[in-house]
Amino acid sequence: MSLLELKGAPKPKALAAVGLELRFDSAKPGLITGYGSVFNVRDTYGDVVAPGAFTASLADWKAKGRLPAMLWQHDSEDPIGRWTEMVEDARGLRCTGELLLSVPKGAEAYEHLKAQTIGGLSIGFRTIERTWNDDTDTRTLNIVDLWEVSLVTFPACDPARIDGVKSAPATIREFEERLREELGFSHREARVIAERGFKASLGPRDEGGGLNDLTASIRAAAKAMKPAA
Numbered sequence: 001m002s003l004l005e006l007k008g009a010p011k012p013k014a015l016a017a018v019g020l021e022l023r024f025d026s027a028k029p030g031l032i033t034g035y036g037s038v039f040n041v042r043d044t045y046g047d048v049v050a051p052g053a054f055t056a057s058l059a060d061w062k063a064k065g066r067l068p069a070m071l072w073q074h075d076s077e078d079p080i081g082r083w084t085e086m087v088e089d090a091r092g093l094r095c096t097g098e099l100l101l102s103v104p105k106g107a108e109a110y111e112h113l114k115a116q117t118i119g120g121l122s123i124g125f126r127t128i129e130r131t132w133n134d135d136t137d138t139r140t141l142n143i144v145d146l147w148e149v150s151l152v153t154f155p156a157c158d159p160a161r162i163d164g165v166k167s168a169p170a171t172i173r174e175f176e177e178r179l180r181e182e183l184g185f186s187h188r189e190a191r192v193i194a195e196r197g198f199k200a201s202l203g204p205r206d207e208g209g210g211l212n213d214l215t216a217s218i219r220a221a222a223k224a225m226k227p228a229a
Helices: 055-064 104-115 172-183 187-201 211-225
Strands: 031-038 047-049 069-072 075-088 092-099 120-133 138-152 162-165
Touching: 031 120, 055 075, 055 138, 069 104, 075 104, 075 138, 092 104, 092 138
Parallel strands: 047 138, 069 138
Antiparallel strands: 031 092, 031 162, 069 075, 075 092, 120 138
């Protein structure tokens, strides 16, 4: 029986400077995107992940109606959210997920991401099929059984990083900007909607308050600005 392998760096090491792109958006606070693994890059273990290595495993997860776990530093006792989408593209394993901000570790991870004190992703998996290159002492992972993708401080594959974090707007002006840039409202429309709806977003976010009130305010304001038929 093959063992579960964890792609976290074996010890702290000097990392290349990789920018962490922060995107602030009112739509999905805590939404994160990034690459859990990057193809054809030799990591600190001497492993290279081949394109298509996750295809079979992702198909198995899809059949189950679930996705691999989102963990904090590969600790199975610290799930910090859930992955909502995982796809293989030309670069690697593209992951999108939501941090559970109501969970202490999830909130902690979110604050670290915003502060750019962490930004790595790392995979936990079982090797199904591999090949060796004795000349370069490199193992190529052709097929793996993916168990989890963790947020980590030191990813074994340095390009495997978070590249997007979404959070709620901090000011009414930020809210107006998002309404214009991402929802297509004019300056006047965005100002009216923001004035009517932004305060609702600062209230309680459960039991029908907060974001539900904000959504209703946006819809009502947008409807009021439409010319009568």
